[in-house]
Amino acid sequence: MTYQDKWAHGKLIERGYRECESRYALIRDFCSERFGRNEAFSVCDIGANMCYFGIRLSGDFPNCRIMAFENDHFKQRQGHLKASGAKRVMLLERRLTLGDVALMSSLVRFDVVLALSVLHHVGGSV
DSSP states (O other): OOOOEEETTTTEEEEOOOOHHHHHHHHHHHHHHHTTSSOEEEEEEETOOOTHHHHHHHHOOOEEEEEEOOOOOOOOOHHHHHHHHHHHHEEEEEOHHHHHHHHHHHHOSSSEETTTTTTGGOOOOO
């Protein structure tokens, strides 16, 4: 069993041990109110795990693009992402540091940043 639910091709494939649907509903509703269904927007998912949120967002919002970061069990997660058919989710193998986030803030802008259940893993002053 994985931490997050596995989602692919518009449906739940396997439940994880952390509930995802109600948390996704909050994110989906926020994005719907802020961007509407067809407006383009970008998402950064830090600690993406099984890319549940990115895969769901890419399915519900046709102009959403997601950059996701995960370093644990990367090949398993990359395999699931590929099998999911979510072509607008880019998964990168990296555990972001505060320095990475500071550098990224001067290089790139995201409309939405997801850092769900990851800040307790970050060292230093958050």
